[in-house]
Amino acid sequence: MHGNGKGWREYIHGEHCQCYSATQEMQYVTDSRRKLIWFPRTNATHFFDLEADPGECHNLIEDTSRGDEVKLWHGCLIAELEARDCGWVKDGELIPPDEGVPLVSPYRDRKWLGE
Numbered sequence: 001m002h003g004n005g006k007g008w009r010e011y012i013h014g015e016h017c018q019c020y021s022a023t024q025e026m027q028y029v030t031d032s033r034r035k036l037i038w039f040p041r042t043n044a045t046h047f048f049d050l051e052a053d054p055g056e057c058h059n060l061i062e063d064t065s066r067g068d069e070v071k072l073w074h075g076c077l078i079a080e081l082e083a084r085d086c087g088w089v090k091d092g093e094l095i096p097p098d099e100g101v102p103l104v105s106p107y108r109d110r111k112w113l114g115e
Helices: 064-084
Strands: 012-016 026-030 034-039 044-049
Touching (some): 026 064, 034 064
Antiparallel strands (some): 026 034
16 A cells, blocks of 8 residues: 555455345455446446445446546456366356356455465
8 A cells, every 4th residue: 555556456356245145245446436236146337437426325336428438447357266276257248147046256265465
């Protein structure tokens, strides 16, 4: 967090597993200015301009003027999930899991132990 940041990605990838309902599971990528969220159970995608809408109230996924941005962020999420080889990407597209099959992160047993 301190220093020149060489070698760091331009965005972060995050995930949220089931909490109160399976429909809350999500995968997302953000750079603090834009955010793309994919809800695997419903196969819904949301896109937000966090500079104009920090509360994530206005989903811009259907806004044709944002098409290039959506495509870019969609590609970032696909790259992250494809690298995991966890079955969530097929032929370069996000694929929702079969009903009843839990989304389990392949990193669930890995812990960062610090420097």
